Amino acid sequence: MSILVNKDTKLVVQGITGRDGKFHTGKMKEYGTNVVAGVSPGKEGETLDGIPVFNSVAHAVKATGANTSIIFVPAAFAADAILEASEAGIKLVIAISEGVPILDMIRITPILKINGTLLIGPNCPGLITPGEALVGILPAMIFKEGNIGFISRSGTLTYEVVNLLSLNDFGQTTCVGIGGDPVAGLYFIDLLEMFENDPETKAVVLIGEIGGDAEEQAAQFIAEKMTKPVVAFIAGQTAPPGKRMGHAGAIISSGAGTAAEKIAAFNKAGVPVAKEPSEIPVLLRQKLAELK
Amino acid sequence: MKIHEYQARQIFRDYGIPVPDGVLCYTVYEVEKAAREMNRMVVVKAQVLAGGRGKAGGVKLARTAEDAKNAAKQILGMDIKGLTVEKVLVTDAVDIEKEFYVGLINDRNTKSITLMVSAEGGVEIEEVAKNNPEKIIKFSINPLTGLLDYQARNVAMELFGNIKLAQKAASIFTKLYKLYIETDSTLAEINPLVLTTGNEILAIDGKMNFDDNALFRQPKILAMREPDEEELQEIAANEKGLAYIKLDGNIGCMVNGAGLAMATMDMIKLYGGSPANFLDIGGSSNPQKVIDAMNILLSDKNVKAVMINIFGGITRCDDVAKGLIKALEIIMTDVPIVVRLSGTNAEEGLALLKQTGLPTVSSMSEAAQKAIELSKR
Numbered sequence: 001m002s003i004l005v006n007k008d009t010k011l012v013v014q015g016i017t018g019r020d021g022k023f024h025t026g027k028m029k030e031y032g033t034n035v036v037a038g039v040s041p042g043k044e045g046e047t048l049d050g051i052p053v054f055n056s057v058a059h060a061v062k063a064t065g066a067n068t069s070i071i072f073v074p075a076a077f078a079a080d081a082i083l084e085a086s087e088a089g090i091k092l093v094i095a096i097s098e099g100v101p102i103l104d105m106i107r108i109t110p111i112l113k114i115n116g117t118l119l120i121g122p123n124c125p126g127l128i129t130p131g132e133a134l135v136g137i138l139p140a141m142i143f144k145e146g147n148i149g150f151i152s153r154s155g156t157l158t159y160e161v162v163n164l165l166s167l168n169d170f171g172q173t174t175c176v177g178i179g180g181d182p183v184a185g186l187y188f189i190d191l192l193e194m195f196e197n198d199p200e201t202k203a204v205v206l207i208g209e210i211g212g213d214a215e216e217q218a219a220q221f222i223a224e225k226m227t228k229p230v231v232a233f234i235a236g237q238t239a240p241p242g243k244r245m246g247h248a249g250a251i252i253s254s255g256a257g258t259a260a261e262k263i264a265a266f267n268k269a270g271v272p273v274a275k276e277p278s279e280i281p282v283l284l285r286q287k288l289a290e291l292k
Numbered sequence: 293m294k295i296h297e298y299q300a301r302q303i304f305r306d307y308g309i310p311v312p313d314g315v316l317c318y319t320v321y322e323v324e325k326a327a328r329e330m331n332r333m334v335v336v337k338a339q340v341l342a343g344g345r346g347k348a349g350g351v352k353l354a355r356t357a358e359d360a361k362n363a364a365k366q367i368l369g370m371d372i373k374g375l376t377v378e379k380v381l382v383t384d385a386v387d388i389e390k391e392f393y394v395g396l397i398n399d400r401n402t403k404s405i406t407l408m409v410s411a412e413g414g415v416e417i418e419e420v421a422k423n424n425p426e427k428i429i430k431f432s433i434n435p436l437t438g439l440l441d442y443q444a445r446n447v448a449m450e451l452f453g454n455i456k457l458a459q460k461a462a463s464i465f466t467k468l469y470k471l472y473i474e475t476d477s478t479l480a481e482i483n484p485l486v487l488t489t490g491n492e493i494l495a496i497d498g499k500m501n502f503d504d505n506a507l508f509r510q511p512k513i514l515a516m517r518e519p520d521e522e523e524l525q526e527i528a529a530n531e532k533g534l535a536y537i538k539l540d541g542n543i544g545c546m547v548n549g550a551g552l553a554m555a556t557m558d559m560i561k562l563y564g565g566s567p568a569n570f571l572d573i574g575g576s577s578n579p580q581k582v583i584d585a586m587n588i589l590l591s592d593k594n595v596k597a598v599m600i601n602i603f604g605g606i607t608r609c610d611d612v613a614k615g616l617i618k619a620l621e622i623i624m625t626d627v628p629i630v631v632r633l634s635g636t637n638a639e640e641g642l643a644l645l646k647q648t649g650l651p652t653v654s655s656m657s658e659a660a661q662k663a664i665e666l667s668k669r
Contacts, residue, residue, distance in 0.1 A: 100505060101503055101506035103398075103476055103506065106398065106404055106435050107435050109403040109404075109435065110434065110435055110436050138605070139636055142605075142635065154550060154551020154554075155549050155552075155605075156547075156548050156549025156552035157552040157554075157555050159549075159603050160603050180550060182398065183398060183400055209551055213401070235554035235558060236557075236558070237558045237561065238554075238557045238558050238560075238561045238567060239554060239557070239570070276555075276562060276656070278657055
């Protein structure tokens with residue numbers, strides 16, 4: 001078991017003929033992901049890497065039964081691409097595109113809700129269920145099959161921590177990079193709930209960062225609803241207020257969203273927060289030992 | 293992106309929000325002249341991109357042109373939160389009956405734009421939120437319909453308790469919403485929105501921030517940008533595909549990825565050092581990017597040591613190492629550098645770097661400790 005993506009995932013790649021789309025389609029296919037179609041308007045009938053290309057997501061879905069989409073189109077067109085997938089009946093959309101205007105995301109959110117489409121991202125590295133499916137730009141070789149659920153707002157920090165987990169024999173059920181934008185799709189609580197309900201996941205690692213109050217909400221959710229142990233890490237403890245640290249969401253203003261507040265919320269919820277990434281496997285081992 | 297009050301007032305005016313007359317001035321002479329021409333009581337207001345201008349003495353009431361001249365003498369050139377005042381706005385002083393707060397902001401939780409209003413106007417809304425949160429009325433706007441007239445009226449009615457005034461205020465709320473949407477704002481505040489003794493409703497002060505991701509489709513807004521020195525540095529870095537923010541410490545950091553870059557700064561602090569910057573070089577092994585990044589880092593004279601922290605994912609560490617070697621051949625610096633490579637092809641990358649004699653390590657904690665040690669030499 002796992003969450004969101006697995007052996008049954010049939011993936012369509014929107015923006016498959018672009019530089020990043022092409023490159024990562026190759027990597028995903030190499031990993032064993034079932035990539036069934038690509039979309040690139042004007043290129044229907046062509047194939048790429050043996051994958052048929054269509055003019056629209058609707059065509060791709062009709063011809064291949066695709067159920068999941070990954071989006072590599074430029075930021076200015078990302079919201080349009082997400083809606084196209086949603087209207088075509090795709091139930092899970094992963095938007096890799098970086099730099100999407102916030103109001104574009106606000107505008108499409110209610111429509112995704114009406115259509116019952118789940119979104120991950122934008123500005124995210126995607127997700128992986130080790131041994132089953134890679135849907136994203138994550139470096140596959142650092143992941144390992146196992147029973148730790150993993151959620152993160154960041155990219156390379158995810159790789160850093162996952163690598164440490166794998167080296168310490170903590171394989172993963174599914175790892176999800178939710179992205180660093182202020183208005184995004186699935187967030188901590190949604191995914192914590194999925195991991196709580198996934199029988200194979202034994203514990204969850206959560207990597208947060210400054211900005212917003214999603215970590216505080218996650219802490220409350222964990223305290224009230226979760227039976228499985230969670231270990232956390234928060235990036236940005238030294239960040240100055242009001243500055244955007246690379247991620248649009250990682251901005252502290254008006255005294256909300258600081259690392260200290262988030263750490264305090266987790267501690268209150270009984271969630272240990274690692275001081276540095278290498279402490280995460282240690283805390284995880286302690287938490288799992290307490291269960292026995 | 294932020295803009296000045298006088299720029300926000302201009303946008304308000306373009307959208308039909310009533311704003312008192314005002315003149316932007318750069319010299320004491322201009323202020324005196326403007327005040328004389330207005331021929332009534334005026335307010336002289338510092339134009340800097342910082343809050344708390346009033347508290348800092350950057351806003352002064354002047355009864356006569358002579359008063360205005362003296363106020364300008366005090367305000368022009370003064371320092372507000374590290375920013376020098378180079379221009380002031382001279383504006384009609386209004387007879388205030390009562391002050392209110394009106395703001396629009398993106399709400400991450402509801403994934404919508406939220407209208408916030410309060411009868412506690414004229415003070416920083418953060419203060420109200422902290423001390424009297426019950427005094428803020430919030431209304432989450434459905435993105436599919438926008439802010440509807442009746443909704444704006446209902447919110448305004450709660451604030452004014454008088455339908456005549458509520459109608460006037462509601463019209464301001466819907467105009468503010470329209471400009472918010474059309475300019476890709478992330479914050480649009482009227483504070484205070486004022487009820488005058490003549491029963492007029494006016495926007496006295498405004499603050500607007502914009503979504504950097506949307507500037508590509510907002511040429512008019514982009515043209516209003518007046519970056520200070522620090523922001524110029526950040527913009528220059530952005531143009532080279534780097535994200536850079538200067539900090540106060542002495543250990544320069546170069547990292548791939550924003551989250552890892554933040555964690556690197558935290559790590560330096562954790563081991564007793566102090567980071568000189570945030571610098572994300574993104575996911576490329578292009579030597580030119582490393583050269584650009586090093587140049588930016590080393591332009592900060594406080595930097596006593598550099599920590600390069602790379603986790604190779606799709607980008608292979610041996611490619612990064614090659615880029616680094618090429619970059620370091622060109623740059624030639626005396627500042628000590630420690631390199632941490634981990635992830636894809638890390639061993640090959642580290643082997644390549646061995647030849648350069650640079651200290652290399654494989655974990656973040658080691659790298660941070662080594663950089664701190666080097667910075668103290």
